[in-house]
Amino acid sequence: PSAVIHTATVSAPTNIACIKYWGKASSQYNAPINDSLSLTLDQSDLRAVTTASASSSFTQDKLWLNGKEVDLKSNASTWKRFRACVDGVRACAGPKLDPHNNNTILVDNEEWKSMHVHIASYNTFPTAAGLASSAAGYAALVASLVQLFHATESYPGQFSTIARQGSGSACRSLYGGFVAWRSGGKLADWSDSRAEQIVDEHYWKDIRALILVVSDKQKDTSSTAGMENSVATSQLLKYRASTVVPSRMEQIEQAIHDKDFETFAKLTMMDSNQFHATCMDTYPPIFYMNDVSKSIVSMIHAYNEWAGEIRAAYTFDAGPNAVLYTLEVYEVELLALVLRYYPEVGDGYVNNDEKRLEAAAFE
Numbered sequence: 001p002s003a004v005i006h007t008a009t010v011s012a013p014t015n016i017a018c019i020k021y022w023g024k025a026s027s028q029y030n031a032p033i034n035d036s037l038s039l040t041l042d043q044s045d046l047r048a049v050t051t052a053s054a055s056s057s058f059t060q061d062k063l064w065l066n067g068k069e070v071d072l073k074s075n076a077s078t079w080k081r082f083r084a085c086v087d088g089v090r091a092c093a094g095p096k097l098d099p100h101n102n103n104t105i106l107v108d109n110e111e112w113k114s115m116h117v118h119i120a121s122y123n124t125f126p127t128a129a130g131l132a133s134s135a136a137g138y139a140a141l142v143a144s145l146v147q148l149f150h151a152t153e154s155y156p157g158q159f160s161t162i163a164r165q166g167s168g169s170a171c172r173s174l175y176g177g178f179v180a181w182r183s184g185g186k187l188a189d190w191s192d193s194r195a196e197q198i199v200d201e202h203y204w205k206d207i208r209a210l211i212l213v214v215s216d217k218q219k220d221t222s223s224t225a226g227m228e229n230s231v232a233t234s235q236l237l238k239y240r241a242s243t244v245v246p247s248r249m250e251q252i253e254q255a256i257h258d259k260d261f262e263t264f265a266k267l268t269m270m271d272s273n274q275f276h277a278t279c280m281d282t283y284p285p286i287f288y289m290n291d292v293s294k295s296i297v298s299m300i301h302a303y304n305e306w307a308g309e310i311r312a313a314y315t316f317d318a319g320p321n322a323v324l325y326t327l328e329v330y331e332v333e334l335l336a337l338v339l340r341y342y343p344e345v346g347d348g349y350v351n352n353d354e355k356r357l358e359a360a361a362f363e
């Protein structure tokens with residue numbers, strides 16, 4: 001019957017990279033110049049919640065973000081990303097069966113293709129403030145479409161290759177725990193540019209991520225524009241992609257397997273610093289960190305020096321907000337330190353824990 005509306009709702013968390021993705025090898029396929037690695041913040045409040053629906057009564061595809069309809073076709077890049085996700089998952093569609101009626105087919109693979117979709121998505125945190133909201137957003141979009149269309153992968157990681165075309169970092173949010181994104185490039189269609197779980201969310205249970213919201217304003221330079229300029233002008237980025245990241249990936253994967261926090265933390269801080277150095281090396285330079293961000297860097301180094309060991313690491317994405325990684329034993333100590341120096345500090349979101357600090361964002 002034409003009036004039936006099929007729906008699926010999922011939520012997906014953001015992920016925060018320890019080894020950063022910065023630079024596209026193919027803008028057409030949204031594939032990177034280097035591997036990257038992140039932790040999925042699967043118990044945090046930083047999520048996107050998305051409902052996807054399909055019906056033969058819909059006359060066009062529509063998208064709402066945080067309750068506001070997006071004019072899909074007014075922006076060529078948004079349209080391309082949206083189409084890649086919807087058409088990519090739909091190509092993997094399977095039949096919807098009726099369990100109450102001997103599994104008779106309610107919608108077959110072909111019928112899905114004749115339907116338009118309506119998508120409504122909410123972020124539980126600031127959009128485009130460099131907190132990888134696009135990662136959660138496109139991961140939730142792809143995951144909701146997978147459920148809606150009863151889609152199945154024909155090779156491991158296929159859905160991550162679709163999410164990647166929405167936003168690169170989104171491919172890593174399809175898995176929990178520590179996740180690597182292998183840059184790929186051996187196959188002409190970049191279908192080998194996929195995410196792969198290193199260890200699941202139960203493996204290193206006492207790791208914690210604390211998010212310090214320095215500013216929830218939209219960033220000035222989008223990651224796409226920033227990457228384009230960096231690839232075009234930064235010599236340091238070439239060296240980073242060819243020489244630094246391959247060895248760092250090996251070291252950090254080993255550190256994660258060994259639960260060696262000090263090595264993990266040092267590599268995370270050094271990689272954040274190098275990513276921001278490539279932004280500075282871009283012409284004209286891009287500044288994502290502000291003075292508050294820089295003072296957080298100093299505070300963490302002073303803390304580790306005082307402790308005589310590395311108890312915390314910072315990392316910054318394409319914005320001024322800090323993510324601090326620590327271990328459960330140091331969580332209270334680190335929170336006390338943060339509140340001592342940043343009493344205005346805001347929402348601290350603690351990963352792997354339902355706890356959430358009450359206060360307002362500082363700036």
Ligand code: PMV
Nearest residue numbers: 017020021168169223317318
């Ligand atoms: O996924 P994008 O296109 O928003 O790029 C994300 C880039 C960084 O967040 C800075 C690094 C990363 O690996 O997540």
